[in-house]
Amino acid sequence: MHRITVIGGGLAGLTAAITVAEAGAKVTLHEAHHTLGGRARTTDGPYRTNEGPHALYNGGPHWTWLARRHLIGPLAPLPPLEATRLRLRHHGALRRTPPYAMLKLLHRATRHPAPTDTDFLTWATELAGEDGARAAAHYSAVALFHHDPGALSAAFVHERLRRATRLPPEAHYPRGGWAGLVDRMATHAWNLGVRLETGSRLDTLPDDSPVIVATSLDAARRLLGDDSLTWPSGRTALIDLALRTHPRSTGRTHTGDAFALSDLDAPGWLERFTAQDHTLAPTGEQLIQGQIPIAPHETKADGITRAEQLLDLGFPDWRERVTWRREAVATGRTGAVDPPGTNWRDRPAIDRGDDVYLAGDQVASPGVLCEVSFTSALTAASLALGRTRPEHTHA
Structure with a gap:
């Protein structure tokens, strides 16, 4: 023994x-x-x-x-209605669907194995152009927590992008x-x-x-x-917010707030976790958690500022509805990232x-x-x- x-x-x-x-x-x-x-x-x-x-x-x-x-x-089930409320920021505006260049990249990437020794941005740009490559790299931050996913190994980033965009979703929440x-x-x-x-x-x-x-x-x-x-690992500004449920919401339908918001202009992600799990906050409140990867020279304030810009787009009047707030920085605590x-x-x-x-x-x-x-x-x-x-x- x-x-x-x-x-x-x-x-x-x-x-x-x-x-x-x-x-x-x-x-x-x-x-x-x-x-x-x-x-x-x-x-x-x-x-x-x-x-x-x-x-x-x-x-x-x-x-x-x-x-x-x-x-x-x-597991916390995602209500069908909430699945339609994913929002994406691209070129400063909110949209409901990924840009065409990003969809083209996701399609072509299935037929072109991503190399280990090339960075993701270079490889993806050859497949679908720089705009689609950057949008896809920034979207992958949901599973990377890194400020520059495009600079990492193409094989490493592509695996995470593939699994983060798979339908039906692989991600489940206890x-x-x-x-x-x-x-x-x-x-x-x-x-x-x-x-x-x-x-x-x-x-x-x-x-x-x-x-x-x-x-x-x-x-x-x-x-x-x-x-x-x-x-190497990531460095990420974290923000947790509790908001009073939007006035236009009724029952389990929250017509005023996004379920999740992904930034395609820079790495960052916000998610309303109470959309699928009402036990995470008191009745009448919504719990939002965000992660904004920040570079070594950036401060927590820089990341929080970007998070607030996303909140302004996806969560109407959020500043007047805040009931609780917490901020932090996670340094080297978000898992390994693999360079080219x-x-x-x-x-x-x-x-x-x-x-x-x-x-x-x-x-x-x-x-x-x-x-x-x-x-x-x-x-x-x-x-x-x-x-x-x-x-x-x-x-």
């Missing part, structure tokens, strides 16, 4: 702990905070917000892994935010015998068992004393030697957004158990 230590109680840590416990290992999980979830925490109180979107894509192997264990739980999913995973881990130690920050590694380090890459670098543990000439295999390796393994959203594992955390955790767990062929490690 193995004894395995997991450091970090987010999605990656909980996935790793469950996997090795199911194999019969004795597991202790250490989480520095007093609550589990990592970046997948949901705030308490009347406004149930997350650090950015809380989507699960059903096209990845983690969906199957969760479903087999009955951990997905209730009802109530991440909290329910995290609670179900923690309960499952507990029932398997995992010892969950919250408020337990480790400054050194235990030397008597394999260790899975499922923290941010920054925290792993400090813990392991390994300066090579770096990889690199792919997920070039990121920091999961196997660090000496029975130490990494898991998280910036390590060498495939997938989109939180899928990377899941797949890396499964690989780390398999390696810690001594398996040679990890289960479900390819997207």
